[in-house]
Amino acid sequence: MDDPKQIVDFSQLDLEFSNYVKHNTSANPFVCFTCRTCASLCTSGKVNVLNIAKIIRKVALGLKDSVLNSKEIWTCATCMKCQEFCPQGVNPLDMIYFLQNKAVEAGTPTIPTAYVEMVKNIIKIGLIQPPQEIISLDFDEFDREELGLPDLSMPDTDKLKLNLLKTGFRHVIK
Numbered sequence: 001m002d003d004p005k006q007i008v009d010f011s012q013l014d015l016e017f018s019n020y021v022k023h024n025t026s027a028n029p030f031v032c033f034t035c036r037t038c039a040s041l042c043t044s045g046k047v048n049v050l051n052i053a054k055i056i057r058k059v060a061l062g063l064k065d066s067v068l069n070s071k072e073i074w075t076c077a078t079c080m081k082c083q084e085f086c087p088q089g090v091n092p093l094d095m096i097y098f099l100q101n102k103a104v105e106a107g108t109p110t111i112p113t114a115y116v117e118m119v120k121n122i123i124k125i126g127l128i129q130p131p132q133e134i135i136s137l138d139f140d141e142f143d144r145e146e147l148g149l150p151d152l153s154m155p156d157t158d159k160l161k162l163n164l165l166k167t168g169f170r171h172v173i174k
C-alpha cells in the first residue's frame with residue numbers, strides 16, 4: 001500500500017508528462033478545480049486506497065513517477081462515476097486507463113500479480129483463467145453438456161499474443 005505520509009519530491013516535476021496527457025488522451029487534468037466530487041463518489045475510494053482527486057492533481061503537477069509507481073491506479077473499479085459527474089469534464093477514468101497503460105509500458109513493479117497472471121493465461125490459452133469446474137452448493141460436479149451449454153471454443157491466441165506483447169507486457173511477464 002502507498003504510504004500516505006510519504007512526502008512527494010517536487011524537484012521531480014515533469015510538465016511534459018502533464019501536457020502529453022492533455023494532448024494525447026481525452027482526459028484533461030488542467031481544468032480540474034479540485035471540487036472532489038469524483039473522490040466523494042468513487043466506488044473504490046470507499047473501500048480502498050484510491051484517491052482519484054489526488055491522482056488528478058499529481059498528473060497536473062507532472063509527478064509522473066509518483067503516479068506510475070502508485071498501487072492506487074490499479075484499484076479503480078471502472079464504475080465511471082467520476083467520469084459521469086465531474087463538472088469540468090476532466091475524464092478521470094480515461095486518465096486511469098492511460099496511467100495503467102503507461103505503467104505497463106514502463107514495466108513498473110507495482111502492477112498487481114493477479115493482472116500479470118491473467119495476461120499470462122491470455123497468452124497461453126486465450127482466457128484470463130483456465131475453465132473452472134461447475135460445482136453446485138451440494139458439491140455435485142457438472143459439465144457443460146449436462147447443463148445444455150455449447151462446447152467452449154478456445155480462441156486463437158497467436159494474434160492476441162502479438163498484440164499484448166506490443167503493448168509493453170513483454171517487460172512484465174518474465
Ligand code: SF4
Binds near residue numbers: 088089
Ligand atoms: S470532480 Fe472533476 S473537477 Fe472535481 S476534483 Fe474531480 S476531476 Fe477535479
Ligand code: SF4
Binds near residue numbers: 038050076093
Ligand atoms: S471509475 Fe474508478 S476512479 Fe472513477 S469513480 Fe469509479 S472506481 Fe473511482
